[in-house]
Amino acid sequence: MAHSFRSGAGSALEFSTGELTGALGDSVTVLPLVVALAATTSVSLPHVLVGFGVFQIVWGLYYGLPLSVEPMKALIGLAIVGTLTYVELAAAGLVAGGILLAVGKLGLVGRLQRVVGEPVIRGVQFAVALLLLEAAVDLSTGNLPVAIGGLAVVGLLALVGYRQASVLVVLGLGALTAVTTTGIPTPQVPALAVFPAGGPTLSSAALEGTVAQLGMTVGNAAIATALLCGDLYDRDISPDALSTSMGVTCLAAIPLGGVPMCHGSGGLAGKYAFGARTGGANVLLGVGYLALALVATGALLAAFPLAVLGVLLVVVSLELARAAFEPVSGRRSLAFVLGVGAIGLFINVGVAFVLGAGLFWALAGAE
Template sequence: MAYSFRSDEQTELEFSASELTGALGDSVTVLPLLVALAATTSVSLAHVLVGFGVFQIVWGLYYGMPLSVEPMKALVGLAIVGSLSYPELAAAGLLAGGVLLVVGSFGLVGHLQRVVGEPVIRGVQFAVALLLLEAAVDLSLGAPGIAVAGLALVCLLALLGYRQSSVLVVLALGGVAAVLAAGVPAPRLPELALFPAGSPTISGAALEGTVAQLGMTIGNAAIATALLCGDLYDRDVSADRLSQSMGVTCLAAIPAGGVPMCHGSGGLAGKYAFGARTAGANVLLGVGYIALALIATGALLAAFPMALLGVLLVVVAIELGRAAFDPIPFTDRRALALVAGVGVVGLVVNVGVAFVLGAVVFWLLSE
């Protein structure tokens, strides 16, 4: 079967201060998650950053707009908390990529969204948020004083109106501390290798994570992002087309040492809110990621304060949890209960079981 990809005829590029700040709007949740993933698994941060850099540029130029490229949060979150090893994460990402490519090619994205139900997808988001919060507490216990100071700084910046930028400030402080402890690394290119951090491993946990992630990806990264492309940038981009590009991204990046990636409505909205209006933001961010990859050594990562990493995960967890409940009206008690129920089951049992049970309950309630 042939897969055709149409490139936009006109790609507007602008390199300005607003495009640069817009690029940072997409990195607010990306960088903390990547640093946390690299600190808790065998993944190579340098290879991951190169993957993000390349595909920021590729999809920005292809779609002709500042489209977001983010980690698949359910899978990456499960890896951070230890539910998935990197080989299992890689396998889950390849499976998800293959499904997204096929589903998008046959125009099935909308059908799958209707079958699963938005409250179930939001519940998976909430479950990942709870798991990240649990991991954040564990990381912070090693140096509670540093964690409290980091949280105080985040709260202060939020009160001053810099809530979204606060994680970048904490990340920068952690980076400075790591450089002071480990020294300035000599820039070097990541080695070219097939699956440099470990070959994919299929397991029950990987399959469960894949199913849960696909629900989130179809709802948030495909359908919601397609709507935002029209609302914010007046671009007609179909959810099926986004599904195809996400599939291509996963299938190409993971063998080279990357992680599962997707587009995301949150990242797209963040770019717009911070001033990005053209694909120039993607080019700037892509170059920035690749530049960071040159100095992302294991020694530097090992010197990063784990308590500050816990602070970063707290902020990411809160944002992810808030995003899970925001779209649901307060009057829709049934949907709110389903989101909360799926989240709690995901925390206590696992996300795969929570997703399946939630889908069954949603189907029964819809009858």
């Protein structure tokens, strides 16, 4: 049975089985990354989950569509692998949020995409995928039997057609192991947080990560998502509007203990594929995140097996790499993706982005 309500955007919100399965499909990327982030940095998982819960609901109601609200993967990935500390991550997110808000209001998103070039953006995605894979190997080697068992579960479920659901199953098994160790946690309302301890710290690493992230966000979270809104839902939402809403999200959530967040074409497509058609999916998922925030205690997180996190990061990294190569055509574009990815892995993602964008611009000008 489906129940319908009217959103602020004038679109009906439905609460049906399709909206629920669509909501779960979008959590596949979010939960593994935020759990891994909380396990490897000083970020507070309950506060991060509150941020995702609130803004899933806000943008679901505002747009009336099941827009994805995801972690900014380049920045989160760099924090997971240790390139950015939490305070640097917060600073990078605030800078990215301010820029996204400004370019959205000024209508500059499309121009930025044309200057950077899609192959460079895809190369950054590939670089982050490689870095996450490297971190996954490090986490998995601590308990190889658990890691191998987790990969076997993922492989088996993928073979029978439940590739995306496999991530949630493995995450659930890890959570069950942690609960068995610590007991069922008592629900607690997260205390009000104002910035990470010590305040945001703007460093060269934070700026380099911001530059790389903005390339991905402009291409994937603004332009590609706007196109999908028209293709899948017959709604005309501009990339500048999406850029503005992402800027608002970062600037509002990070001071309260959240992390950099964005929309995403992959998450939107995933919600659609799993049955979501309205912003009701966002409301359901947002309520789910808020409920998780009540029981995501530090003790539970500490008991979560790191090898399972390694398995989750393997899946996320492979999915990110697949998304990077899927739209690539032509030898030059492939060379950009591979080159930017390699430089990002062995040197620095920010350096890879700048070098790639500069070369792309020079070659385009020479033609």
